[in-house]
Amino acid sequence: MMVAPQSSTTVARGEFTGRTEPFRRELLAHCYRMTGSVDDAEDLVQETYLRAWRSFDSFEGRSSLRTWLYQIASNACLTALQRRSRRPLPSGLGSPDQDADTRSSVAQPDVLWLQPIPDALVQPERGDPAAVATSRESLRLALIASFQYLPPRQRAVLLLRTPDADAISEPREPQARAVLDAYIRAFETSDAAALKQLLRRDATLELPPSAAWFTGAGAIAEAVRGLGSPGDWRMLAVAANGQPAAAA
Numbered sequence: 001m002m003v004a005p006q007s008s009t010t011v012a013r014g015e016f017t018g019r020t021e022p023f024r025r026e027l028l029a030h031c032y033r034m035t036g037s038v039d040d041a042e043d044l045v046q047e048t049y050l051r052a053w054r055s056f057d058s059f060e061g062r063s064s065l066r067t068w069l070y071q072i073a074s075n076a077c078l079t080a081l082q083r084r085s086r087r088p089l090p091s092g093l094g095s096p097d098q099d100a101d102t103r104s105s106v107a108q109p110d111v112l113w114l115q116p117i118p119d120a121l122v123q124p125e126r127g128d129p130a131a132v133a134t135s136r137e138s139l140r141l142a143l144i145a146s147f148q149y150l151p152p153r154q155r156a157v158l159l160l161r162t163p164d165a166d167a168i169s170e171p172r173e174p175q176a177r178a179v180l181d182a183y184i185r186a187f188e189t190s191d192a193a194a195l196k197q198l199l200r201r202d203a204t205l206e207l208p209p210s211a212a213w214f215t216g217a218g219a220i221a222e223a224v225r226g227l228g229s230p231g232d233w234r235m236l237a238v239a240a241n242g243q244p245a246a247a248a
Contacts, residue, residue, distance in 0.1 A: 016056050020049065023066055027073050029122040029139060033159050034077040036087035036114045036148050038121070044080060048073040074156045086148040087114040089141075090206045090213035097212045097223075106210060113208040114145055119239040136242025144241070177237070180244045184235040187224060187246070196221035 027048060031041035051072050059068060088111070123135060137143075147155050179198065186194040199217035205224075206213040214223045227233070235246040 013053075016053055019065055020052060020069060023069050024049075025122050025124060026135075027069060029117075029135065030070060030073055030159060031077055032117050032122065033138065033144060033147060034074070034152070034155060035081065035084070036144055037112070038115045038117050040080060040084075041117075044073065044076045047076045051076065070160060074160060078152050078156060081152040085112065087112050088148065089114050089145050090208055090211045091204060091215075092145065092148075093211050096215045096219070098219075108211055109209055111209070111211070114141070114148065116141060116240040116245065119242060123242075139242045141241045141243075176244045180237055180246065184237065184246050187248075188233050188235060189230045190225055190228065190232075191230075192221035192225040195224055 024045065028041055028045050031044040031048075032038060035041055035044070048069065052069060059065070063071075093111075117139065119136075119139075122139065147158070150158065182194070182198055185191070186198060196217045199220055201217055202215070203217055203220055204213065204215050205220040212223075214220045233248055235248050238245050238247045
């Protein structure tokens, strides 16, 4: 029986995939931290792997493969950010709304809003619990929003130094899920009183693609009352940016 030998290209492709694929999730998280956009981050990871594949033969191992991939991803992000503005949240554009009737808020589709990212796309499938916790903290939506105020190169330098986010004290998972379930129930039933009791005094509600946002439990509760009648909304418990979340 004759067996055709594998071509060098096939062998190289197999080696490239086997060695680089384990870094895909963390590279997606890195590109997301740089851009604040899930869509852009996914495109940039594809661009990173294409650039890496084209120059894989010249990789001499002077740095780790992980460091090499991060450098390629950062350069791809910097190129993309030359033609894109920062992605804000509504709170980054003006003062909070005073009118609780949010139905009058006009969508602003021309603004490139900061996007949340599902944990399933970026969280390690397995690994050291401390590393997983650090990854979650470094994806906080407020932290990603703060990165948007830095010039792209400063953003890249800060992220490549892998800064640790401030430790955040959170309830254990059963407690967090109970709070999330109560939030969803209050939102779906337009129960302003229940929502007000649930929220912290300094809570913030932001409503992209409109520029409307509200701060304070009372203002948020009234805003939710104005969003519709009981039964108008349905929510699903999810996880995003390293925290319990709800998809509406």
